[in-house]
Amino acid sequence: xxxxxxxxxxxxxxxxxPIKQQPNYDDKEELHGVLGQIANLPPxxxxxxxxxFKAQLRLVxxxxxxxxxxxxxxxxxxxxxxxxxxxxxKILLQMSLVLCYAGRxxxxxxxxMAGQYAKPRSADTExxxxxxxxxxxxxxxxxxxxxxxxxxPSRLLMAYFHSASTLxxxxxxxxxxxxxxxxxxxWNFDYVKDKGLQQEYNGxxxxxxxxxxxFQTIHANLDENSLGGVSIYTSHEGLILDYEEALTRTAxxxxxxxxxxxxxxxxxxxxxxxxxxxxxxxxxxIENPIGIKVGPTMQPDExxxxxxxxxxxxxxxxxxxxTRFGADKVDKLEAHVRAVLEAKQRVIWSCxxxxxxxxxxxxxxxxxxxxxxxxxxxxxxxxxxRLGSRMGGIHLEMTGDNVTECTGGSQALLDDDLAxxxxxxxxxxxxxxxxxxxxxxxxxxLRSKRKSPLVASQ
Numbered sequence: 001x002x003x004x005x006x007x008x009x010x011x012x013x014x015x016x017x018p019i020k021q022q023p024n025y026d027d028k029e030e031l032h033g034v035l036g037q038i039a040n041l042p043p044x045x046x047x048x049x050x051x052x053f054k055a056q057l058r059l060v061x062x063x064x065x066x067x068x069x070x071x072x073x074x075x076x077x078x079x080x081x082x083x084x085x086x087x088x089x090k091i092l093l094q095m096s097l098v099l100c101y102a103g104r105x106x107x108x109x110x111x112x113m114a115g116q117y118a119k120p121r122s123a124d125t126e127x128x129x130x131x132x133x134x135x136x137x138x139x140x141x142x143x144x145x146x147x148x149x150x151x152x153p154s155r156l157l158m159a160y161f162h163s164a165s166t167l168x169x170x171x172x173x174x175x176x177x178x179x180x181x182x183x184x185x186x187w188n189f190d191y192v193k194d195k196g197l198q199q200e201y202n203g204x205x206x207x208x209x210x211x212x213x214x215f216q217t218i219h220a221n222l223d224e225n226s227l228g229g230v231s232i233y234t235s236h237e238g239l240i241l242d243y244e245e246a247l248t249r250t251a252x253x254x255x256x257x258x259x260x261x262x263x264x265x266x267x268x269x270x271x272x273x274x275x276x277x278x279x280x281x282x283x284x285x286i287e288n289p290i291g292i293k294v295g296p297t298m299q300p301d302e303x304x305x306x307x308x309x310x311x312x313x314x315x316x317x318x319x320x321x322x323t324r325f326g327a328d329k330v331d332k333l334e335a336h337v338r339a340v341l342e343a344k345q346r347v348i349w350s351c352x353x354x355x356x357x358x359x360x361x362x363x364x365x366x367x368x369x370x371x372x373x374x375x376x377x378x379x380x381x382x383x384x385x386r387l388g389s390r391m392g393g394i395h396l397e398m399t400g401d402n403v404t405e406c407t408g409g410s411q412a413l414l415d416d417d418l419a420x421x422x423x424x425x426x427x428x429x430x431x432x433x434x435x436x437x438x439x440x441x442x443x444x445x446l447r448s449k450r451k452s453p454l455v456a457s458q
Contacts, residue, residue: 009285010285011282013281013282014281017280017281018277019278020272020274020278021239023142026151030154034153035156037157038247039247044234045167045261045263045264047249047257047259050264050288050289053233053289054289054317056108057108057289057348060348061348063390063392066103066105066392066393067107067350068108069110069111069395069396070395070396071116071399072088072399073119073426073428074116074426074427075113075117075166077139077159080162080166082169085169086173086178087401088400089232089400091400095435096109097208098208099439099443101207103445105443105446105447110264110265111235112235114163114167114263115159115263117159118140118239118240121136121137133146135149136425136426138426139158156243163262200440201436233265234264234265235263235291236267238268238283238290239272239279241278241282243262244260244282245282247260248261251287260286263288265290265320266291267290267292267293268280270294270297273293280310283310284310292310292321293324293355294322295323295355296326303339307347308345314345316346317346319345320348321340323352323380325356327375327376329356330383333383334383337383350394351376351377351395353377353380354395354397357369363419367405367418368407370408370409373430377441398430398431399431402433403423405428405430
């Protein structure tokens with residue numbers, strides 16, 4: 001019996017597959033012109049950086065490091081400024097420092113930045129002020145203002161340049177010493193209402209800073225072994241495949257390997273992971289490490305088949321499974337973990353405690369309760385431990401600003417507080433204090449399973 005002929009993968013072979021969640025551009029000529037410009041522009045990240053990141057993820061998969069991934073639900077062009085970028089960098093760095101020190105767990109840092117502009121939507125249209133308009137799909141597709149909802153190809157080019165500017169400022173900030181958080185003024189717990197908890201947080205930070213001062217006193221090389229010099233990798237959901245194809249490059253030197261040079265790490269969303277779909281086809285051919293969102297609608301055997309398709313060589317660190325079940329459905333994750341273990345698939349398990357815990361508040365805002373978020377993380381960690389697996393990462397929607405989008409946490413935010421600083425265009429994010437609340441709690445859990453002394457990843 002002859003074997004079926006498998007079509008050769010190319011950066012454009014996804015075009016022969018059924019596709020979901022794509023813009024409907026009314027001017028194809030304009031679209032092709034924009035994509036041609038993007039394809040001729042320099043890559044945003046280098047293939048060598050992607051390979052370095054893959055090496056870091058192999059250490060995560062082996063249990064030697066922990067993956068911290070976080071940032072906005074959807075970036076906005078208007079937030080491409082130094083204050084906003086610094087705020088996101090600061091909270092990501094501080095969370096990683098807490099995990100490194102209190103959890104004795106080396107951390108690989110990945111930002112949902114420099115490209116996270118597109119969002120999948122449940123419907124093509126929505127009702128705004130009694131009128132039906134095209135749904136807002138993110139700044140790289142259309143505007144948030146109801147009068148600016150045309151799917152505009154020029155926004156893809158704007159997304160490229162905003163991503164480039166963001167990435168440039170990230171690199172410049174880290175090179176300029178922004179990651180050195182040895183100064184108390186970088187830490188702010190004034191918003192913590194529980195004075196005992198505030199004292200605990202300040203005490204831990206003081207211990208961290210004292211330890212770093214000690215290493216400096218004895219002339220230990222803090223630039224190599226602490227947050228004086230770090231690496232932060234970028235990520236986004238690989239949603240709009242026209243854009244992703246335009247940023248796909250083949251490595252030099254005669255190699256046939258294809259890299260998406262728009263980010264170090266991309267993930268497939270829960271709405272686009274169809275086995276016969278265009279997104280799986282595209283992701284199956286790029287060298288980048290990728291994430292796959294896994295929720296209660298995915299069957300365990302479907303997950304194993306998807307892993308076989310995406311990572312046929314079972315390379316460690318290639319795939320991160322980002323679970324998003326919700327605090328009330330974490331028990332359903334067990335079947336998926338068992339299936340992956342039985343199939344001997346090498347993956348990183350990362351917990352996304354955000355998307356499964358969204359609800360409408362009594363005050364009319366879409367929100368998430370910190371208690372539910374914390375509960376999902378705790379339950380997921382315990383489930384993996386019980387099954388002989390490992391939760392190797394966490395994936396958060398968060399911001400360095402003290403917005404009021406999620407309730408609870410050490411600020412004890414209530415539904416009535418949400419209107420004070422509700423700024424998101426899409427989903428609610430943990431604010432600065434809530435993000436650190438989660439980091440401190442997670443660090444305590446990880447410390448009991450630590451494998452090695454404090455060494456921050458580079």
